Amino acid sequence: MISVEQALAQVLSLAPAPRGERVPLDQAWGRILLEPAVSRMTQPPFDASAMDGYAIRAADIGQTLRVVGEAAAGHPYAGKAAPGVAVRIFTGAPVPAGFDRVIMQENVARDADSITITDPSGTANIRPAGDDFREGHRLEAGRKLSAADIALLAAMNVPVVTVARRARVAILAGGDELVPPGVAPGPGQIISSNDLAIAGLVRQAGADPHILPIARDTEDSLRAGFAAAQGSDLLVTIGGASVGDHDLIGKVSADLGLQRAFYRVAMRPGKPLMAGTLGDIPMLGLPGNPVSAMVCAILFVQPIIAATQGWSFERPLRKARLAADLPAEGNRQHYLRARLTDGPDLPVIQPFPSQDSARLSLMAQADALLVRPAGDPPRLAGDIVEYLSLTG
Ligand SMILES: Nc1nc2c(c(=O)[nH]1)N[C@H]1C(S)=C(S)[C@@H](COP(=O)(O)OP(=O)(O)OC[C@H]3O[C@@H](n4cnc5c(N)ncnc54)[C@H](O)[C@@H]3O)O[C@H]1N2
Numbered sequence: 001m002i003s004v005e006q007a008l009a010q011v012l013s014l015a016p017a018p019r020g021e022r023v024p025l026d027q028a029w030g031r032i033l034l035e036p037a038v039s040r041m042t043q044p045p046f047d048a049s050a051m052d053g054y055a056i057r058a059a060d061i062g063q064t065l066r067v068v069g070e071a072a073a074g075h076p077y078a079g080k081a082a083p084g085v086a087v088r089i090f091t092g093a094p095v096p097a098g099f100d101r102v103i104m105q106e107n108v109a110r111d112a113d114s115i116t117i118t119d120p121s122g123t124a125n126i127r128p129a130g131d132d133f134r135e136g137h138r139l140e141a142g143r144k145l146s147a148a149d150i151a152l153l154a155a156m157n158v159p160v161v162t163v164a165r166r167a168r169v170a171i172l173a174g175g176d177e178l179v180p181p182g183v184a185p186g187p188g189q190i191i192s193s194n195d196l197a198i199a200g201l202v203r204q205a206g207a208d209p210h211i212l213p214i215a216r217d218t219e220d221s222l223r224a225g226f227a228a229a230q231g232s233d234l235l236v237t238i239g240g241a242s243v244g245d246h247d248l249i250g251k252v253s254a255d256l257g258l259q260r261a262f263y264r265v266a267m268r269p270g271k272p273l274m275a276g277t278l279g280d281i282p283m284l285g286l287p288g289n290p291v292s293a294m295v296c297a298i299l300f301v302q303p304i305i306a307a308t309q310g311w312s313f314e315r316p317l318r319k320a321r322l323a324a325d326l327p328a329e330g331n332r333q334h335y336l337r338a339r340l341t342d343g344p345d346l347p348v349i350q351p352f353p354s355q356d357s358a359r360l361s362l363m364a365q366a367d368a369l370l371v372r373p374a375g376d377p378p379r380l381a382g383d384i385v386e387y388l389s390l391t392g
């Protein structure tokens with residue numbers, strides 16, 4: 001058995017280099033920027049009015065001013081400032097040359113073509129050219145593009161960006177007991193859920209899942225499943241990873257030439273995890289118990305997808321206070337399904353009394369995985385412990 005840290009390093013070393021594609025901005029949200037984007041604009045491109053009102057010279061405050069023209073957004077005023085004059089101006093309009101204040105119209109009394117300033121206090125109400133960013137401003141590679149990033153790129157006049165191609169992830173669940181949701185299970189059968197859980201986690205990491213037909217517990221059926229995964233960027237198998245007579249993933253993948261990086265990790269749940277490269281595709285073989293499969297996907301599948309897309313998707317370890325005493329840990333790092341509530345300083349974490357790795361109903365209620373290192377001594381209520389958030 002290797003440690004979780006060693007396993008993660010080995011998994012990440014299997015990730016192929018990210019490949020880029022050019023997409024227009026309306027398709028770029030949530031994608032990973034692979035090449036820096038460089039602004040072709042200065043923003044604002046001109047000194048812009050921040051208010052509806054009158055452009056004046058600060059030196060003229062106290063005088064009655066003559067309104068000589070109008071500047072609206074998209075309709076600049078062609079003239080310049082002169083002593084004793086004002087220009088009617090609207091938000092977003094270029095401030096004509098020579099004016100250095102905009103007085104809000106609420107602070108002005110207008111009489112035909114004349115204005116008197118009733119309240120000269122306040123700021124200039126002018127956004128100077130380049131106040132936001134200048135030509136050449138860069139948005140660096142490696143970020144997941146947010147709504148604000150897309151707006152910024154648009155304002156930079158960068159209509160097309162290079163983002164990482166979404167990894168295509170083949171998901172192969174196997175087991176004679178499995179039927180898809182909606183099918184009436186026969187004797188001894190259950191509904192396959194893991195493939196759908198993993199597909200959700202794959203999507204969360206920004207990749208495209210491709211759920212293959214459920215494989216039977218035969219070498220031929222598994223071989224057909226592996227063949228169907230050709231052309232994917234990553235293959236994730238679920239189940240059949242343990243030592244039972246019908247656990248064939250290890251044998252079939254080895255027969256097909258898997259370069260195995262490791263098998264078995266010192267973690268709980270998720271010990272019978274394997275990883276390697278099959279042909280030129282990285283493969284992760286997840287254990288079949290539903291919670292084990294999900295924990296392995298959170299710890300290993302999501303990070304390798306991120307790496308394949310030029311990104312780092314690491315859930316930070318956060319601190320919380322234990323709600324109840326816990327016994328000493330064994331020789332595997334333990335990820336306990338838990339609930340978080342607010343506390344006076346840190347959140348309070350309450351692990352569920354049952355940690356059975358088959359209990360999906362508890363996984364669905366968990367908002368955190370309490371992480372206990374191998375060999376952790378007994379802990380008391382109130383002790384500070386670490387957790388991974390499942391809710392973001
Ligand atoms: N003698 C030993 N037995 C087991 C060991 C061990 O070390 N020695 N490890 C146990 C642990 S830990 C786990 S985890 C499981 C992993 O087993 P497999 O990866 O071989 O998974 P299966 O046997 O195929 O399935 C386990 C369990 O999960 C259910 N399952 C599988 N696939 C799905 C699916 N797509 N959707 C829903 N449920 C699924 C399956 O029906 C089984 O109940 O091995 C232990 N045994």
Ligand code: MOO
Nearest residue numbers: 269270271292357
């Ligand atoms: O990985 Mo097994 O989960 O310990 O149930």
